[in-house]
Amino acid sequence: MGLSNNIWASPADYLRNHAPEHPVLFFSPEILQANAHRFLSGFPGFVTYAVKANPDEAVLQNLVNAGICGFDVASPVEIDTIARLAPHAAMHYNNPVRSRSEIKHAVKAGVKSYSVDSRSELEKLGELVPSEGVEIAVRFKLPVDGAAYNFGAKFGATVDLARDLVMRAQALGFTVSLTFHPGTQCTDPAAWASYIHAAAGIGRDTGVRINRLNVGGGFPSHRLNDVIPQLDATFALIDRVTDEAFGADRPALVCEPGRALVAESYALATRVRAIRDDAHVFINDGIYGALSELHLVGVIDRIDAFGPEAQLRTGDPVLRTVFGPTCDSTDKLPSEIGFPCDMQEEDHVIFYGVGAYSVATATRFNGFGNLTVEIVQSQTCALRALAA
Structure with a gap:
């Protein structure tokens, strides 16, 4: 190609x-960079790009040029690509299931953020990843309407399990965060509100201060003439609901759009x-x-x-x-x-x-x-x- x-x-x-x-x-590099600027100026937190959506090097380089300095990587190949093209960028290894060799590869590459949704995978990370300065983002799921398909069918802990994982990650010495994915092509902003309130509840129930809340991808692209994505309204809702749900314990926000950044x-x-x-x-x-x-x-x-x-x-x-x-x-x-x-x-x-x-x-x-x-x-x- x-x-x-x-x-x-x-x-x-x-x-x-x-x-x-x-x-x-x-x-169109111009359109891609304009979409990146829209996220960078509108989203109330750190913007990372989900490399899997389109890993073409021209895309990645244009995003770096536009100011994107964080990437959601899901494999050693994606880790190596970002390390080569953007050596100072943050890499979030948010594929919740990894082999031992993949984890070792990520550690060697300097990855400092991992997601997890099961006890077995958390123990594996505890064994292989030095905890100092490393973030574990516990991924949880809720029943959510409004998405094209449900990511929770494969990934995500129940809220009850997420509480246990949060406390165990803290006991292992990791910096504890939470993450979720509302579902791909999610046109209902209320989906984010439900998740944010649930995340605040997990923090309160465990007594663990949540360092960052990754609100996932799921931001929709423009696919149908009659359905225009309301990204700015979604950004505003995420900002407002995070304040309401967490109050003084508000975590830093992260998002990981793929489709909404690159599709157009x-x-x-x-x-x-x-x-x-x-x-x-x-x-x-x-x-x-x-x-x-x-x-x-x-x-x-x-x-x-x-x-x-x-x-x-x-x-x-x-x-x-x-x-x-x-x-x-x-x-x-x-x-x-x-x-x-x-x-x-x-x-x-x-x-x-x-x-x-x-x-x-x-x-x-x-x-x-x-x-x-x-x-x-x-x-x-x-x-x-x-x-x-």
């Missing part, structure tokens, strides 16, 4: 000069391979490629269709089923999308806001998945403004 040295004004500008047969990702900086151009019987649209990318997470999180309906010479299609939308290019019948987007009625075969369809879990998870299954990356100044379609 190569990164072009050319800089295009927009995806449409590229399409006016090319008619690519393979999918193309368009990356990428768009994906796909080509229409066929329109079958005016009902089914076949495109040259799908759930085995850069659209891999759509079957988990839901469809993106922020699209544009372009004909020859990047002519914007403006026909009334018609709902159609969308299939990817492979011969696997599961290669199907989870719901219909409204395509312009004048869209034709060989047109290009651009999906906006696909920077998270696209580059990182795309495969070459069935001989497809040949992605290239082009740099653009903006993802905005100027022709759409003219047509409106």
Whole structure:
């Protein structure tokens, strides 16, 4: 997956000069840095980037340039990448389950923050990690609505277990913090409020002063035209509720956005391979490629269709089923999308806001998945403004 040295004004500008047969990702460093500045100026605490969302080195370097100096790392590879690109950045090893060799690797790399959600993993850390100056963030979970899917199905201690882990971490000599994840693409700010109040309760019940509260990722990106994320309102709620819940014992706040930082900086151009019987649209990318997470999180309906010479299609939308290019019948987007009625075969369809879990998870299954990356100044379609 190569990164072009050319800089295009927009995806449409590229399409006016090319008619690519393979999918193309368009990356805007300007948008990425603007999103980083929004978090850095708006979130009332320390901002770390979840590397797993998009580990491309161009992304990481632009985030460092924008002022991000903390990273949520989940593997030795991510640890080594950040150590090389940002040697002075803080690394939070927040994958709650690690092998002994992975822990030793992190210690050698100077990692000073770990999350844990089980007694066995805490004892392993106690055995292998020197406690002085090291933070253990106990990860807990609650039943929460409003997220695309529930992270608590795999990770997170119950509140009762979290109390025990907090007291044990303190007994082992670690600096004690708490962390949670409200669930991916969480559009309900009240989810954070519930967790923050529960975290304050854990602190009161144990008598342990919580050093930091990591409010996780989960911050949503803009996927649907009719659902615009309210990030600033969520930041304000987190700040207010932390004051209310903790009072004078308020911990420092940390967040670890991935999707909300990087998604908007990428768009994906796909080509229409066929329109079958005016009902089914076949495109040259799908759930085995850069659209891999759509079957988990839901469809993106922020699209544009372009004909020859990047002519914007403006026909009334018609709902159609969308299939990817492979011969696997599961290669199907989870719901219909409204395509312009004048869209034709060989047109290009651009999906906006696909920077998270696209580059990182795309495969070459069935001989497809040949992605290239082009740099653009903006993802905005100027022709759409003219047509409106």
